[in-house]
Amino acid sequence: MPITEDTPRRWTERRDEKFRRLLAAKSWLKGKCLPAERIVDALEVLITSGDKVVLEGNNQKQASFLSESLAKVSSNRINRLHMLISSISRPEHLDLFEKGIASKLDFSYAGPQSLRIAQLIEDGVIELGAIHTYLELYGRLFVDLTPNVVLVAADKADMEGNLYTGPNTEETPTIIEAAAFSGGIVIVQVNELVDKLPRVDIPASWVDVVVQAEKPYQLEALFTRDPRQITEVQILMAMMAIRGVYEKHQVQSLNHGIGFNTSAIELLLPTYGERLGLKGKICKHWTLNPHPTLIPAIESGWVERVHCFGGEVGMEKYVAARPDIFFTGPDGSLRSNRMICQVAGLYGVDMFIGSTLQMDRDANSSTVTAGRLAGFGGAPNMGSDPRGRRHATPAWLDLITQQSPTVRGRKLVVQMVETFQKGGQPAFVDSLDAIEVGKQGNLPIAPVMIYGDDVTHVITEEGIAYLYKTQNMEERRMALGAIAGMTPLGREHDRSLNDRLRQDGLIALPEDLQIRRSDAKRSLLAAKSIEDLIDWSGGLYDPPEKFRTW
Amino acid sequence: MPITEDTPRRWTERRDEKFRRLLAAKSWLKGKCLPAERIVDALEVLITSGDKVVLEGNNQKQASFLSESLAKVSSNRINRLHMLISSISRPEHLDLFEKGIASKLDFSYAGPQSLRIAQLIEDGVIELGAIHTYLELYGRLFVDLTPNVVLVAADKADMEGNLYTGPNTEETPTIIEAAAFSGGIVIVQVNELVDKLPRVDIPASWVDVVVQAEKPYQLEALFTRDPRQITEVQILMAMMAIRGVYEKHQVQSLNHGIGFNTSAIELLLPTYGERLGLKGKICKHWTLNPHPTLIPAIESGWVERVHCFGGEVGMEKYVAARPDIFFTGPDGSLRSNRMICQVAGLYGVDMFIGSTLQMDRDANSSTVTAGRLAGFGGAPNMGSDPRGRRHATPAWLDLITQQSPTVRGRKLVVQMVETFQKGGQPAFVDSLDAIEVGKQGNLPIAPVMIYGDDVTHVITEEGIAYLYKTQNMEERRMALGAIAGMTPLGREHDRSLNDRLRQDGLIALPEDLQIRRSDAKRSLLAAKSIEDLIDWSGGLYDPPEKFRTW
Structure with a gap:
């Protein structure tokens, strides 16, 4: 028989508490709409000390009006908040802690704030x-960090509270779902209140409070790389990647990290890639933001489809004009979705390729460097072998090195790294700074971004190490040492071993890939400037002011 | 400069084609609503030969009216369809192939149709x-299998085409998103057309055609386990799991597979678990469907929160009355979401525990057995270590066995298996049937469900093998052999090694866990029947007819 207790348990505490709080804010609300000047008052009754609060800080989009407003609440009334923020990007994200409003933080990425956060x-x-x-x-x-309140940003709302999140939908639906269906409170800042939305991205019944912000939410063009800044070393590495990885393994679906290395690859597809006869054979399906440097490859017919984590400032009109390539809504504009794109990038693609700042001799890497807690973003997810994957593609099967009836393929995880970073610091180090940072921050494990045992290829300006082929740790270190140039790791390496490593296919030098270093010229880039990208787009690409040099 | 081609490429082919097809069906449509008797005609103009078509076959919910209708189209008009079906559950799913309407299949799970599919x-x-x-x-x-048409099921629609998917939301939003934002066509069968929805789960602008089906969609109670059928062997194994895994590693968040083994664990928490003083220490956060056998643990205060892949027939009223535990909408009913719950089950929980039918000596396992291609469902995803995980919990850290500055924790992947299956077949085999099935079906790799190197613990009625602690393949096989009982694998095992294996913590026998086999009695179950579960629920649980034995 059921155990009975003296006081019967209540099972609707979260819902009752939500009603109580909304009632306290009711006098300021017209329907779901709150006047901007009441936002601090409202936050002080809608949030309670100790709450778990999601503050939308995406890679690009920031709920900037709500974060500024939250930083203005009285820390006597509200304190000990547990903040859940994807991307710590704005000063007030950390002001919350200095002011005593918040005390605990779970996050994914911290760009400009990485020094202060540490x-x-x-x-x-x-x-x-x-x-x-x-x-x-x-x-x-949805498991152990269910939020009490979420503070998010949308482009537009109608008077009922339906939301239009448009090209920068990103993670807004996921955050809202976590609160809307758990008795949490959903507060949305919008750029505009309108009578009719271009399309509905979030139904009104998922939303509690809408406030028209004093100015539009902050939006950064994080994925724009000016081709002018691409160096010939990067072009050489890009050529090696195309020949020694993309062509060799027939990579058909992929994610490119942010960075000039992968931009160089994008800009070589219509030139170098075309000459190699690879069009239609590689790089057809992409999970990535609408990189402007992908325009020439799209216009040349390389790309079948792109699914996006988020939008990119300036790419709106171009994307809207290419619905066969990009996911777009009935209103014509981009539909991004970070959760779905991360799932697709984990399970649905052959390869992740990105850059790193530091790598140790076991190929562990991290963007966390001395005193900077930059976080990881999507890299650990996409830069790992999804062991639940069961479908085969040519690239995935090509990484099989053993014979066994229960063998499986493997995702390509490729790291591009120049042997020396800006400032002359060697990229290959004895010990990642992340280990020391982890100790100082009392973290239970060191903040490694991508673990060496997940990395299948490393590309430097010296060559490619095919780590997935190595049989043991010693061979692995040897292959890495062979392409580590004049770094301490490279100087330790016994170069007399290189011929055997090349024969065994554990490393490839440019000449093994029929690449002449002298061919790695900027003239190979399909676009050499932002202006060229605009030309390629037929004038549809509209770069932000700071990228306009003319 | 941009490459120019003779014929300029069109970039709106999918959208134009969608308009063309919808125009052909226009005369039958009133707004977005299609009369049921026109569905076959409409499918014949809305679908084209060679299309990629998602047919919603969830674990539980089936778009049964649409699948029956699709099987009635003329194969002269429509053929070579590439079907994308999560769960092959209905005969007409395969009739499509026999009739020549479809030719290619990608799927996840096939229950009752597993023999025929093979x-x-x-x-x-x-x-x-x-x-x-x-x-x-x-x-x-969202990568390489973007659908042209999706056929899904919802509870209700309003006249504009907004959808209510209610407790069985499952994967409907994900499927619809793939088509609605890629120029695909979204066709929805609903049980009812209403003036006002209880809540909006899918906005109308994502939907093209709504048809009120002749009868409600098929819905199966797949996760209901009658406690009457739980055996004392299962109770013994459940006790071992609680002591030797849950308590030992402090498992706080978890997924339970479908099966009587894990139901037994759920029903022992309020009795055996309570006596061990574990309440509030383990099993607080769950990702699983609303299992009726979880009711006693919920009522006894063990469970803080449950996020669900899907619903469960009969649990609607109970779930609606427990919003602090379950994710529910503003209408009060369950919000399930299979994509989100699979993400949570991959990245957010300490442990996956499930059962299998066959296991080889390396701990590879599969539910694919001779002549049956059952598929995997969520098991490969949840039964694998997410190598992108970076947050620590006590259980995750407890599985670290090495010392290194770049060490990381590990997810618990626990397999429960009785040494002999029904019919006297040994569960431990020399070679998985899946390997032979893979060869016969010309699959590029064998359909292994969970790979041995991802399995951390195996529990049989003989004991627990702590595979994560083994240093090499030989030790791994030894630990498995020690708990393999009288199967060939167990008989090969040299029992004189067992004392050392126990001392090293590589295996635990019931006595090592202070469990007397004679204590494993049905009287330990918090509920011994479906009636008991109804009692625990205060009459809120309303089991389907087939589980009513009174």
Whole structure:
């Protein structure tokens, strides 16, 4: 028989608490609409000390009006908040902690704030939960980090509270779902209140409060790379990647990280790639943001389809004019979705290729460097072998090195790294800075971005190490040493072994790939400037002011 | 400069084609509503030969009216369809292939149709793409398997085409998103057309055609386990799991597979678990369907929160009355979401525990057995270590066995298996049937469900093998042999090694866990029947007819 207790348990506490709080804000609300000047008052009754609060800080889109407003609440009334923020990008994200409004933080990425965040953790001002990959943090919103309140940004709302999130939908639906269906409170800042939305991205019944912000949400063009800045070393590495990885393994679906290395690859497809006869054979399906440097490859017919994590400022009109390539809505504009794109990038693609700042001799890498807690973003998710994958593609099967009836393929995880970073620091190090940062921050494990045992290929300006072919740790270190140039790791390496490593296919030098270093010229780039990208787009690409040099 | 081609490329082919097809069906449509008697005519103009078509076959919910209708189209008009079906559950799913309407299949799970599907592949009637885990198939819908048409099921629609998917939301939003934002056509069968929806789950602008089906969609109670059928062997194994895994590693968040083994665990928490003083320490956060056998644990205060892949027939009223535990909408009913729950189950939980039918000596396992291509469902996703995970929990850290500055934790993947299956077949085999099935079906790799190197623990009625602690393949096989009982694998095992294996913690026998086999009695179950579950629920649980034995 059921155990009976003296006081019967209530099962609707979250819902009752939500009603109580909304009632306290009711006098300021017209329907779901709140006047902007009441936002601080409203936050002070809609949020309670100790709450788990998601503040939408995407890679690009920031709920900037709500974050500024939250930083203005009284820390006497509201404190000990546990903040869940994908991307720590704005000063007030950390002001919350200095002002005593928040005390605990779980996050994924911290760009410009990476130095300050490390300091605040060391000083004990921030209690760090963990540094996640995006998909991991989203998952936890439905497990052990269910939010009490979410503060998000949308382009437009109608008077009922339906939302249009448009090209920058990103993670808004996921965050809202975590609160809307768990008795949490959903507060949305919008750029505009309108009578009729271009399309409905979020139904009104998922939304509690809408506030028209004083100015549009912050939006950064994070994925725009000016081709002018691509160096000939990067072009050489891009040529090696195309021949020694893409062509060799027949990579058909892929994600490119942010960075000039992969931009160079995008801009070589219509030139170098075309000459190699690879069009239609590689690089057909992409999971990535609408990179402007992908325009020439799209216009040349290389690309069948792109699914996007988020949007990119300036690419709106171009994307809208290419619905066969990009996912777009009935209104014609981009539909991005970070959760879905991360799932697609984990399970649906042959390859992840990205850059790193530091790599140790076991190929562990991290963008966390001395004193900077930059976080990881999507890299750990996409830069790992999804062991639940069961479908085969040519590239995935091509990485099989053993014979066994229960053998399986493997995702390509490729790291591009110049042997020396700007400032002359060697990229190959004895010990990742991340280990020391982890110790200082009292983290339970070191903040490694991608683990060496997940990395299948490393490309430097010296050559390619085919790590997936190595049989043991010693061979692995040898292959890495062979392409580590004049770094300490490279100088330790016994170069007399290189011929055997080349014969065994554990490394490839440019000459093994029929690449002459002297051919790696900027003239190979399909677009050499932002202006060229605009030309390629037929005038549809409209870069932000800061990329206009003319 | 841009490459110019003779004929300028069109970039709106999918959208134009969609308009063309919808125009051909226009005369039958009133707004978005189609009369049921016109469905076959409409499908014949809305679908074209060679299309990629998603047919919603969830674990539980089936778009049964649409699948029956599709099987009635003329194969002269429509053929060579590439079907994308999560769960092959209904005869007409395969009739499509026998009738020549469809030719290629990508799927995740095939329950009752597993025998026939294997035969059709062997006969060359079905060209098999791959057998996926759910999340993998969803990911591919946005990469290389973008659908032209999706056929889905919802509870209700309003006249504009807004949808209510209610407790069985499952994968409907994900499937619809893949088509609605890629110029695909979204066709929805609903049980009811109403003036006002209880809540909006899918906005009307994502939907093209709504048809009120002749009868409600098929819905199966797949996750209901009658406690009457739980055996004392299962209870013994459940006790071992609780002591030797849950308590030992402090498992706080978890997924339970479908099966009597894990139902037994659920029913022991309020009795055996309570006596061990574990309440509030383990099993707080769950990703699983609303299992009726979880009711006693919920009522006893063990469970903080459950996120669900799908619903469960009969649990609607109970779930609606427990919104602090379950994710529910503003209408009060369950919000399930298979994509989100699979992400949460991959990245957000400490442990996956499930059962299998066959296991080889390396701990590879599969539910694919001779002549049956059952597929995998969510098991490969949840039964694998997400190598992109970066947050630490006590259980995850507890599985670290090495010392290194770049060490990381590990997800618990626990397999429960009785040494002999029904019919006296040993569960431990020399070679998985899946290998032979793979060869017969010409699959590029054998359809292994969970790979041995991902399995951390195996529990039989003999004991627990702590595979994560083994240093090499030999030790791994030894630990498995020690708990393999009288199977050939167990008889080969040298029992004189067992004391050392126990001392090293590589295996635990019941006595090592202070469990007396004689204590494993049905009297330990918190509920011994469906009636008891109804009592625990205060009459809120309303089991389907077939589970009512009174």
